Amino acid sequence: MGSFTSLLALDMEQASARKGAVGLLAVVLALVFIALFGTVGMTAGVAALFVFAADSPGAPADRIRGVLVMTVGGALIASVAVWAGTGTVWAATLLTFVIAGLGTIAAGFGAGAATRGLLLSLWAVVALSFAGDADSSLEVAGAYLVGGLIAAALLWFQARTPSGESADAARADSAPTLAEIVASPLGLFALVRAAAVGLATFLGIELFPEHAIWPALTVVLVLRPKVGDTLEAGVLRTIGTLVGVAAAGAVVAFADGSDAVVVVAFLVAAFAMVALKDVNYWV
Numbered sequence: 197m198g199s200f201t202s203l204l205a206l207d208m209e210q211a212s213a214r215k216g217a218v219g220l221l222a223v224v225l226a227l228v229f230i231a232l233f234g235t236v237g238m239t240a241g242v243a244a245l246f247v248f249a250a251d252s253p254g255a256p257a258d259r260i261r262g263v264l265v266m267t268v269g270g271a272l273i274a275s276v277a278v279w280a281g282t283g284t285v286w287a288a289t290l291l292t293f294v295i296a297g298l299g300t301i302a303a304g305f306g307a308g309a310a311t312r313g314l315l316l317s318l319w320a321v322v323a324l325s326f327a328g329d330a331d332s333s334l335e336v337a338g339a340y341l342v343g344g345l346i347a348a349a350l351l352w353f354q355a356r357t358p359s360g361e362s363a364d365a366a367r368a369d370s371a372p373t374l375a376e377i378v379a380s381p382l383g384l385f386a387l388v389r390a391a392a393v394g395l396a397t398f399l400g401i402e403l404f405p406e407h408a409i410w411p412a413l414t415v416v417l418v419l420r421p422k423v424g425d426t427l428e429a430g431v432l433r434t435i436g437t438l439v440g441v442a443a444a445g446a447v448v449a450f451a452d453g454s455d456a457v458v459v460v461a462f463l464v465a466a467f468a469m470v471a472l473k474d475v476n477y478w479v
Contacts, residue, residue: 216471218350222248223466225346235326236339243270243343244350246319250312251351258308263351265312267344273316274323275337281327285401288324292397292412295320297390304377314416321397321412385421392419 222244231237247266251259273295280287299313326336377383396411404411418433420426443461451457 212471216467219245219248219469219471220463220467222347222350223463233339236335239274239323239326239336239339240343240346242319242322243267243340244347246270246315247344247347248350250308250315252308252311259351262308262312263344263348266315267341267348269312269316270319270344271337271341273320274326274340275333277320277323278327278333278336281324285398288401289394289398291324292317292320293390293394296393296416297386300386300389301374301377301383304372304374304380304382306371317393317416318413321393321409321416324397325409381421389415389419 223241225241225244227241228237233240243266247263247270250262250266252262273291276291277288280291296317299317302313303310323336372380378386392415393412396415397408400408400411414433418426418429420429443465447458447461451461
């Protein structure tokens, strides 16, 4: 009972209302884009949210590099994903296999790179679902690029001046090489995760064509290097899902057909998601 209680004990010192407010603004812009431009707007909105989520305090060079990776890399992934989603199941499987593997390897270069690798792995899976809903893969890629630039503009105007170098920059001199990371246990885990995500993509498309992305998304989010960490992530995801379902049911019951209540609840959830994204839990 004690360990379960400690699992749910949150360290709220990292909560940030300012981050939540800027993230909420990004979500509102995303909703506007979706309303005006459909799937293209959704793509731009996801890009803005992902770029913002991947940002962290640090040296300006680190932050610029992170924005470039998330914006340009995400646009390239979007283009390939839309093409793969309209092709064969093997193309989609290969895409998620490669991106999940590279995204995991990125963790060897620091926490910031790990976050970007995870988000881009998620994006590779999500972007597959956009196939057929947009005019072309270039259209989706362009929309992601625009969304990333909007997020970059928001970050530029955000009143947060970093002091000193980031933790990643401070470790630059002792950072491992790519070859060392690949040969390390992280490299083996990257191969395992890539295979698991690829298999989940294949099975999702073959067995659950209407909800094909969910098995792969779950694998990306839950699978960790240690079995105990994977079980822990699975428990937390299950709890989060149950809480989300209960909250959604309560909102629907309370809304009684009112779209305004649903929109407000969604915006509150979006604010909380970004404001609490850096909060740690004690284990």
